[in-house]
Amino acid sequence: MMKEANFQFENANNKKEIIDSLAKYGIAVIHNYVDKTRLEKLRDESMDLLGIKTKDRLEIDECALQRMALSDFNAKKYPTMSSLTNDEIFEYVTKDFFHPYSNQLENIYIHRDVNKMAFNSVWHIDPVITVKFYVYLNDVDKTNGAFKYNLGSHREGYYRLMYKRHIGDTHPTFGIPENEILNAINVEAKAGSMLIFNPIGTHSAGKIEKGKERSVIRYHYTTIPPKSKFKRLTYKLWRTKFNPVRYQGSRDEYFNIKHKSQDYHVKE
Numbered sequence: 001m002m003k004e005a006n007f008q009f010e011n012a013n014n015k016k017e018i019i020d021s022l023a024k025y026g027i028a029v030i031h032n033y034v035d036k037t038r039l040e041k042l043r044d045e046s047m048d049l050l051g052i053k054t055k056d057r058l059e060i061d062e063c064a065l066q067r068m069a070l071s072d073f074n075a076k077k078y079p080t081m082s083s084l085t086n087d088e089i090f091e092y093v094t095k096d097f098f099h100p101y102s103n104q105l106e107n108i109y110i111h112r113d114v115n116k117m118a119f120n121s122v123w124h125i126d127p128v129i130t131v132k133f134y135v136y137l138n139d140v141d142k143t144n145g146a147f148k149y150n151l152g153s154h155r156e157g158y159y160r161l162m163y164k165r166h167i168g169d170t171h172p173t174f175g176i177p178e179n180e181i182l183n184a185i186n187v188e189a190k191a192g193s194m195l196i197f198n199p200i201g202t203h204s205a206g207k208i209e210k211g212k213e214r215s216v217i218r219y220h221y222t223t224i225p226p227k228s229k230f231k232r233l234t235y236k237l238w239r240t241k242f243n244p245v246r247y248q249g250s251r252d253e254y255f256n257i258k259h260k261s262q263d264y265h266v267k268e
């Protein structure tokens, strides 16, 4: 365990350190980011939205998950949820994370898990490149679903993901065996705390004891890939030294080099 790892912050003032933490550890935690007034509103709007039966709403026992594409999200009806993303930190982090490519807020997720964790409670990496902003709506500790992250695993995660892409494995979530997890941390934090994380690093939702619950809201940002009509044709040249794929890449490759493992050619 990297005990000295500094991925936790008391406020969002030191933005550069926050992005450096995201690059180094795959996660940055800003404690008590959302103040009480905003938190109350965020909670009310989330619970209201969570109650609506949309086509993307999932429900298991008392747990419910609402997943919205930004195009389905009514920003006027949910002003606090929507305006949170106007905070400086969102643009600062996403700009840096995807540099030099453009990015978009693609999805918003809200979920409330009661008595158990219904989703995402095994160690896994997500199958796409995103950066997520994730707010605890109640106080969270190890007994009610503290988020778990394997520090630093996003660097190899990127290469895992590219390997999966290149062998054509498009499974929705890639599980990682427990015995490969070397630097696990639990994010215990108060309501209003914000986690910013890179989900190609190995992570998991924590377990929830009976009688307890956890509510969260998550904003998922993705890149917007440059378009190329020749992409499919030229893919065939992938293993040759003319390798056009190297330059075209895929959507998964379009984010800042500093969030990937940086190797170089060793001279011997």
Ligand SMILES: O=C(O)CCC(=O)C(=O)O
Binding pocket: 119, 120, 126, 132, 146, 147, 148, 199, 203, 204, 205, 206, 218
């Ligand atoms: O609910 C959680 O704490 C885990 C969520 C998760 O796996 C994700 O956002 O990719």
Ligand SMILES: [Fe+2]
Binding pocket: 120, 124, 125, 126, 199, 203
């Ligand atoms: Fe995930």
